[in-house]
Amino acid sequence: MMKQERVNKILEIMAAEGIPQLLISDPAAIFYLTGKWIQSGERMLVLYLSSKGNHKLFINELFPVYDELGVDKVWFNDTQDAVAILSQYIDKGNPIGVDKNWPAHFLLRLMEQAGDSRFVNGSVLLDQIRMCKDQQERALMREASQINDLAMGQLIQLIPGGYSEQKLAQRLVAIYDELGVSCSFAPIIAYGANATDPHHEPNASTLQAGESVIIDIGCKKNDYCADMTRTVFYKYVPDAARKIYDVVFEANKRAIDKIRPGVRFCDIDAAAREHIEAAGYGKYFTHRTGHSIGLEVHEFGDVSAVNTAQVQPGMTFSIEPGIYLPGEVGVRIEDLVLVTEEGCEVLNNFEKKIMIVG
Ligand SMILES: [Mn+2]
Missing domain, CATH: 3.40.350.10 (Creatinase/prolidase N-terminal domain)
Incomplete structure (x- = not known):
């Protein structure tokens, strides 16, 4: 109907x-x-x-x-x-x-x-x-992200298993299948220097100690999409990478703290970007801070320097700052938010403090 x-x-x-x-x-x-x-x-x-x-x-x-x-x-x-x-x-x-x-x-x-x-x-x-999700859509967006949290937890436990990027991506498809969902986009699993390409396609690379793993994954449940990125480290965190992680983490939090009805998308982008610039990594944050999401992973209305529209209750979008040092290390931390009357609700709740696996 x-x-x-x-x-x-x-x-x-x-x-x-x-x-x-x-x-x-x-x-x-x-x-x-x-x-x-x-x-x-x-x-x-x-x-x-x-x-x-x-x-x-x-x-x-x-x-x-x-x-x-x-x-x-x-x-x-x-x-x-x-x-x-x-x-x-x-x-x-x-x-x-x-x-x-x-x-x-x-x-x-x-x-x-x-x-x-x-x-x-x-x-x-x-x-x-x-862009403004109704009550039914909001519930579906929450549900998709809750399932994505579970999948992220299960996937990260598999990292010490010695899988290539490709194999780990295949395991995710199986995890989603067991959870009764499908992929909302082709998963990005990127080890070490591969992570410096924000849209890296998983290949046969294997993971070395001290490398980061960018895990950018999303499921689709009842037609609504989730999308989340976590960056974890294998065995240990090199000092330079830890510094970058802290900057990206803080940029993610500052952008989220900025969100409430009436704030412009470009101001949210600036909250993340200015922090990264002040830390000296501005030119290595090569993309917008986020994108709207719902029935499609990328919907109209992005969190970027050129979008002067104001956010309104019911909007759902990603906050995903990143720093990519060519040939070295990449870190991205992505959450989905739902704008509320007062501020915002973060739809996914998977831990984002720095994590060492293996
Ligand atoms: Mn995204």
Whole structure:
């Protein structure tokens, strides 16, 4: 069934922004509004919302959806021109909000067929609603992170087992499986100097004493994602690495302490970044402080120097400062937070004091 409360909210915002019709193609956004995941690959899939109420779901017959979704379905097949069919339903001449990820080959053809309409990025309207999680979503976000805490604990116990990065990542998949969840993204397990690539892909490397292990993992439970990073050390912690760990830990805490409604995302980023800069490692903190998360691991709205939007209750995002000394050591500490009326709730609770394993 269409999630009527959410649909009403988006229709209100469309009216306020003067966008009477919206084309939504992102499967996560369609799930958010209809409760149904539809993955149609390269075939056109569009949920059309209109201020006139004649909402339609345009869908290829190759992806049969038998459920009653509370919205009329317009079927087409591979021998038909999907864009031409869509264009018969839209209100030509009036502005059209378009999904930011709708392939250009669809959009360009629709623009030819509805030339008098003004086309705008319509995703921002829905993205803003999706940023603030409702009570049900908040509960699901908490649950996913609690399970991720359990998985992190089990995984860290395996580190002295002599596994390569790849093998350890495979063990995580098995742990998630036993806990009844799946991966929300490909796990990052990085030993030693590999950890200086923030998006390192696990390989055959094995762990040496004194090296750090970056463990950046997330599960998905009931469609909602967790994401957490811990950095632990094998056998001992070299002094230089301990110094970096302390700086990253403090940056993580300062950013979290900063969070409350009305604070700008860029101020939260600055709370972490300024501490790392003051310690002399500014140029080794190479990425934003965090990203929004929910149905997708990376959602609209990041914790970065250029995002001047204010945080609001119900938003969920990561706080993940890191320092990466090329060829030497990498440390990242990531938590998920849920903004509350007073401040924030940290969704994952796995220990983040420096930890030595093995
Ligand atoms: Mn993350």
